[in-house]
Amino acid sequence: IKVTFIEHNGTVHTVDGEPGQTLMETAVKHAVPGIVAECGGACSCATCHVYVDDTWKEKTGAPSEMEEDMLDFAFDVRASSRLSCQIRLKPELDGLVVRIPEFQN
Numbered sequence: 001i002k003v004t005f006i007e008h009n010g011t012v013h014t015v016d017g018e019p020g021q022t023l024m025e026t027a028v029k030h031a032v033p034g035i036v037a038e039c040g041g042a043c044s045c046a047t048c049h050v051y052v053d054d055t056w057k058e059k060t061g062a063p064s065e066m067e068e069d070m071l072d073f074a075f076d077v078r079a080s081s082r083l084s085c086q087i088r089l090k091p092e093l094d095g096l097v098v099r100i101p102e103f104q105n
């Protein structure tokens, strides 16, 4: 499952993810800058914040209530904001593109 992370400065990282892994775990494994993931995926730090491209929103689904609450602590939250530790990779997400917020590194 190929996923692409685009840094705020435009640097593109396309990496291979495993089904069942979260987007955050995939980013950390490949040392993608900007995905800090302080809490290790417990949905309690908001340092794994990403913007999901509009065309992918339907496939990634809607954030849970817990995730919405946590996103209130993230910077520059937009309609496309998600916590990458709450997105689990599956075959339908092959080709997923997300952007990393400016102030997260």
Ligand code: FES
Residues within 6 Å of the ligand: 024, 036, 037, 038, 039, 040, 041, 042, 043, 044, 045, 046, 047, 048, 049, 070, 083, 084, 085, 086
């Ligand atoms: Fe902490 Fe996602 S890794 S909220």
